[in-house]
Amino acid sequence: MPELPEVETVKNMVKPLLEGATITSVKVMQPKLRWPIPTDLADCLVGQPINSIQRRAKYILFGNPLGNMIIHLGMTGTIQERPGEQIHKHDRVIFTTKDHRLCYNDVRKFGAILWTTGSPFEHNLLKKLGPEPLTDDFNIAYLKEKCRRSYKPIKPFIMANSTVVGVGNIYAAESLFLSKIKPKRPASTLTATEISDLVLNIKQVLKKAINAGGTTLRDFKGTDGKPGYFKQSLLVYGRGGKECVNCRHILEQITLAQRSSVFCPNCQH
DNA sequence: ATAATAACCTGAGGGC
DNA sequence: TGCCCTCAGGTTATTA
Numbered sequence A: 001m002p003e004l005p006e007v008e009t010v011k012n013m014v015k016p017l018l019e020g021a022t023i024t025s026v027k028v029m030q031p032k033l034r035w036p037i038p039t040d041l042a043d044c045l046v047g048q049p050i051n052s053i054q055r056r057a058k059y060i061l062f063g064n065p066l067g068n069m070i071i072h073l074g075m076t077g078t079i080q081e082r083p084g085e086q087i088h089k090h091d092r093v094i095f096t097t098k099d100h101r102l103c104y105n106d107v108r109k110f111g112a113i114l115w116t117t118g119s120p121f122e123h124n125l126l127k128k129l130g131p132e133p134l135t136d137d138f139n140i141a142y143l144k145e146k147c148r149r150s151y152k153p154i155k156p157f158i159m160a161n162s163t164v165v166g167v168g169n170i171y172a173a174e175s176l177f178l179s180k181i182k183p184k185r186p187a188s189t190l191t192a193t194e195i196s197d198l199v200l201n202i203k204q205v206l207k208k209a210i211n212a213g214g215t216t217l218r219d220f221k222g223t224d225g226k227p228g229y230f231k232q233s234l235l236v237y238g239r240g241g242k243e244c245v246n247c248r249h250i251l252e253q254i255t256l257a258q259r260s261s262v263f264c265p266n267c268q269h
Numbered sequence B: 001a002t003a004a005t006a007a008c009c010t011g012a013g014g015g016c
Numbered sequence C: 001t002g003c004c005c006t007c008a009g010g011t012t013a014t015t016a
Helices: A004-018 A041-045 A140-148 A154-159 A169-178 A192-211 A213-220
Strands: A023-028 A052-056 A059-064 A067-072 A077-081 A091-097 A101-106 A112-116 A252-256 A259-263
Touching (some): A004 A059, A004 A091, A004 A101, A004 A192, A004 A213, A023 A041, A041 A067, A041 A112, A067 A077, A140 A192, A154 A169, A154 A192, A154 A259, A169 A192, A169 A259, A192 A213
Antiparallel strands (some): A023 A091, A052 A059, A059 A067, A077 A101, A091 A101, A252 A259
């Protein structure tokens, strides 16, 4: 369930549990994720105090005096606190400190756990990333310049990490609906007004989802099987064939860059 | 160099 | 019940 807002939520949840703490054991139960977990991961972590926990795009960085552990949750990764000796299906790695026991759980194994020394931002996976959507680096002038010479459909364009990070399939669909832009429109055909609306709506929808993260978090921790709050406020994602909340036209569902894309053929141009 | 697509993996749900 | 198909919140490696 890792959208950028959820990765942010996980980071915020894990931070008070691990920051300043020392890892006492690392148990790798399944080393085959997106890439193999480094065989010496435990050597890098055990006995060292974690002195920083930060997020960049959908990566969570755990810094200690030796380097940084990089975690990506892929499509189905979660980090859950499990007291005692509990082990759930698809738990892949268990991190233990004096006071806590955290499990990395990942059904589909699309996530990653890596180790890097030096600046984590210089790691191959991180160094070419576009701006964070919620900072001023992602602004109207920037997107206008980026769009100017690309004929790529706007939906996959804003989902590309080189354009802006953290906009996944859900938020791409939602922000394009809010901006009244058809997902297939080539990036270079967007008007100044549309680009301006799109920047603002991406920021707004992400902020709103982060604020709903508290509810989603409970689902994360497994204390509640109910769908997250934000899911209930989705306007187009997952609503193909249903009525547009604005004009009651039937929402259309197409496949674009191998991703399902829902939009209103009447409201979006 | 750039852009489309194939691949990684497991589970849920629908049709028959 | 069970088999087969499609689809799923991501992103890199490979191919054209």
